[in-house]
Amino acid sequence: MNELLSLLVLGLVSASLYAVAASGLVVTYTTSGIFNFAHGAVAMFCAFVFWQLSSPDAWDLPVLVSLVLTLFVFAPGLGLLIDRLLMRRLHDATPITRIVVPIGLLVALIQLATIIWSPAQSRNLPRFFAGETVELAGVVVEYHQIVVFITAIAVAVGLRILLYETRIGVAMRAVVDSRELAALNGMSADRVSGLAWALGCSLAGLAGILIAPILTLDQNQLTLLVINAYAAAMVGRLRSLPLTAVGAVILGILREAANRYDDSLPFWITVDTVPALMLFVVLIVVPQDKAAMFGGGRDRSQVPNPGWRKILMASGFLVVVAWAMPEITRFVANSVDGLTPNGLLGAVGYGLALGIIVLSLVPLTGYAGQISLAPLAFGGIGALVMHGVAADGNPVGLLAAAVVCGLVGALVALPALRLKGLYLALSTFAFALFCEKAIFSHFAGFSDSNATFERIGFGGLRAESDRANLVLMAVIFCLLGLMIAALRKGPLGRRWQAMKDSPAACATLGLNLTALKLQVFALSAAIAGVGGALLAGWRGKAGTEQFALLQGALPGLPLVLMAVVGGIAAVAGVLLGAMLLAVFPQIGNAYPSLANLMAILPGLAGISLASNPDGAIAQATTQVRAKLAARRDPLERQDTAGSRVMAALLPGAPRSNPEDIPVGGSPTRAEVDLLDAEVGLDIGRCHADS
């Protein structure tokens, strides 16, 4: 009995931390409709600001003044800034953009905090009422922990009253439900949304200041703790604060139990994996929030559909460039101080392998609209399979990686089939976290990133040299790209896009959504698996650090972010994104004054998606075309050599191919007829009958 009581007390102490962290997450979502992946990073940043203001080693202001300045000036100001610059643009953005922009903010804030407050110096925030304690059920509890507990309750009650009993609270919720309707009723949607973000950031700051003294004040720990709290927030469906508190208690007790009884639990249930497991289970069990499916907004993303000639030319070009890459990198490295030929070549090869991994997102997210944050985790599984089956580089290992990852992908997709939008993204997030903490770290050698891989080949036929390996990867990338293009142009691709456009309509038309989702998930995971195996082969050594979600060499979240920046629906776009991610550090090496900028650039690029939701390639193409069009205008005749070169290089204006079903837009009659023929139904008659 005593043991149970102490477990309960310890669980509640942890729960109060999660409750404080999760309540801010819920408020931001309830009042803005955006799941703020950066909530933990905002909390961390505010904790550092509080340290800067209050610490005797810094500005040494009185604690109360520092508290007021942090929670009522800096944090709301940051919230208003985030709303004004980013979130206000997202209310009708594509689902992936609404997820990736806050991830960009997370990455940028962590890097910015690292630049401002060097981790080389240790910093501590003192606990409130340090040294004061009380004993409960045999456990000594500090006053600070009680302060956190009381704050958690006060925040929950206060927010409940604010959101449901006050005019501004109702207005905040109204703006999320329907911005237009709220505006019609005389509310300033922008003002309300700004207030919501100011409040959300203040709550994040409060969480940071309360939790940082318990953890260590560094850029990682606080961010990660808030990520653990996602599971608690999802119990309340990101809406209900009382249920969120319940979720926090469950999470606290489960973690405590996993810690206490770890000897009798399977290896994959540990104090580190419980949050990911709970998040996954909760997402599947709890009914989805309608807004989280992003069903209301139109998906304006463009799905390019270049012709075969262009695709084949681009493929040939890529292979030739890969073949010549050793010379290209040698030339560049010899021209720029701070670069070495092999270092640059290594980064390019790494980027190409990452490109294959994120190629998996083109059919999955670009075409079928299914969001995944776990491509690198599948890459890790692929590498693990390769290591187990063919660490000697036998190509059979690639096949095994594809098959196993395809099966795992389908298996993961199965319980997640009914999930959409944010819920689906979070379930893949949970899966990637689970892989990192339970799977990759379980296998000796792989866990410390020292698993050895040979280059692909067998007998005397082996892509041993860097050039051969690059060409091999380029060929595999092109073959996979061609396969994806063929699928895009074929019936399956049209079905995927129809599913992205309107799952309900597809189901009505008799399409088997379950099969479609399983197919695309399995295909995507298989591609990522092959990419992971190739990455390991290219590097020679690989393991957890190469396939982690948040921390590692080039982690999974920034990778997805850069793929979206490049253009998630275009084969060339994801390759560009992956390549940039791999090459940024090289630019930092070449120009040390830009090293900090290069570290923060992926985050900034993600943030920039708020205004360029289609990614870099689409945006560049659109802008250059617009400029050329303007110059063609008789009023602005400014024909230049540059514009002529750009016009020659850029693809022409999109033709109205039957495959070009606008995603999220109204289909034309021709497109309806095409889909009609595909599924064997007379949609026109259906409409008429209804």
Add this chain to the structure above:
Amino acid sequence: MLVKNRLIALTCAVALIAAACGSRLDEQELSAGAGTGGGGPAVDADAGKGPGISQGEGENAGPMIGTLPVPCGQAEGGGPSTEAPKGDVPGVTADTIKIAVISDRAGVVKVPTISIEESMKAFVGLCNDFGGIDGRKLDLMTIDSKLFNQLEATEEACDAGVFALVGSGSVTDSSGAQTMVDCGLIEVPAYTAMPAKSLSDNMVQPLPNPANQFNAGPARFIAAKYPDAVKKAAILHSGIEVGDIQAARIIEAYEKEGFEFVYQKRTGVIVESYTSEVKAMKDAGIEYVTMVSATSETTKLLHDMQTQGFEPEVIDLGQQYYDPDLLDEPGAEGSLVQTNTVPFEEANDSPAMQAYLAAYEQVGGDKPPPAALGVQAFSAGLLFATAVHNVGPDFTRDSVLAELKNVHKWDGGGLHMVTDPGANTASTCFMYLEVKDGKFVRYHPEKVVSFDCVENYRIDLAGDYGTGAKKTSG
């Protein structure tokens, strides 16, 4: 669009300002000996006047760093070297020896390796002030292994054609171990973490830490002093591979010395609270606690132990906890902390430590405070230079490696305990500090700048803790 550009510009400005603040000595300054001499060519007379550097006794004796003859100086006959070594020796010209140091610099967490690079700059500055090694200036290439990029960092050093890796230390050092061997490099690291590196070919380190041996001195000392406590011992370690291996080695070695670990716990990597573990240890009547984890995690454990009123007879912490951060935690009071290097608190009694600190002080830029691994890097530099100097001007990687393997007694002139680098065997010396009134004070042995050394402290381990990187050809 305009708003976005403003945001990016603002953020870039912050980033660039931060970058400017962090500027350090460049390669040219280093090879010119800016570290201690202000940039001009080294002059023996001036070079011998630094703190901790004395003139050796005897007619032909040169300057000494502590008890070690300074291995750096002009070419025979005075002045810089004008002849390249016979044969093709990578990284060596008539007047320079190119070496590289790899360490973790960047990242979003504090790493114990942070002062390594500056310590190597300090060594190179000092050595070049004396004229380099036999008149050949050291040209130091610094590479950041960024926590996860030790492989790429080693490849970079290999591609750059450096003669050797000197003073390196990365938190995850296994991934580049084989590359170092395959590249034909030789290495004198500051420290090694994983078996792949600690048992590697082509490597000699000033303070060996082979995975298949252990220094049982501390265990015997504690067992003799607290015979009852060691029968109720507890060990906690973080749930990562390096933690698993180190904890397993400690358990095997200490159980041979009579310890009984009645409580063993693999914890999460980052934990909010260790109250549960503390309660379990308290209930089990634990009297001896040790932990293998980051300092930040161990301070949390000590805090929770104090909060819960759990006061075991012995809190035994490894040498990685000789870290000022530990002193900020009141719960650390009374803890015993091992250290391999002479404590900074005893610098006044250690000429070698004075020389190190003076050289470190001369390194420009915004540098971290000196730390124990930095001292080890400085010692690695001295060991390397001594071997090169002993071989003579016509050295090769093989001859220097062979000379390094001949060094069986080494203390860096008094920077740390005596070791046997050539045999790569575990040390037979130890010392304990105690945290007292928020300071590190000597606990055992009592005499300042001394270590407790007995030959049979070294024991072999039977467990399979991994193997080192081996030459695959030739």
